[in-house]
Amino acid sequence: MADSASAEREQGRRFMPKFDDKGLLSAVVTDSESGEVLMVAFMDQAALDATRRTGKAHFHSRSRGKLWMKGESSGHVLEVTEILVDCDQDALVLKARPAGPTCHTGARSCFYRLLNGDELERVEG
Template identity: 75%
Template structure:
């Protein structure tokens, strides 16, 4: 293990590790319920904007740009805490949602359960 890897995994310095495309996974969860709200990607710009504003920002791969969750709908995610995984290449954002997290209007993007080869809608 290199000294950078050891520092990243055991140290107290934030050293985010982005993939070859400059991205890392970010899982947004509801601070109150613990329910997974959504999964998206962050680049350095999105991470910096999230830390600066306290609102969840992500990198849109389809649009190729920074976007703030809720920038058009008003359903922003206020970030209460950022948890960093062991090798600093994934984040969990504990958030307070201002409305549904999913663009479909569902409270969470994870509103379907896989049963055999079928998707069953679940509430809550």
């Protein structure tokens, strides 16, 4: 039997994000029009708050240990149109309108290669 906090988190109406032991949760970003998966990143409370406040996707950079807004240097921001929350509130899907390529490589999506056997094939021109 689930405790009341778990029941509220899984079936209630209150937003109760469940961050991991490092204070992070996963965020999958999709194109709000096509549904294409654009990227996966991590959010901490500050990134979640900034995203909700500004409408622009913010994340926690694990390598730099700080908050960053997607596109802060490239201009390729992600305008968040909707946030979906999974059943136990430890992962989000951000539906967004990208202002240019999402991947730091210049690809539209970070998922531009297909695994074929032991080889990677580019699936985007």
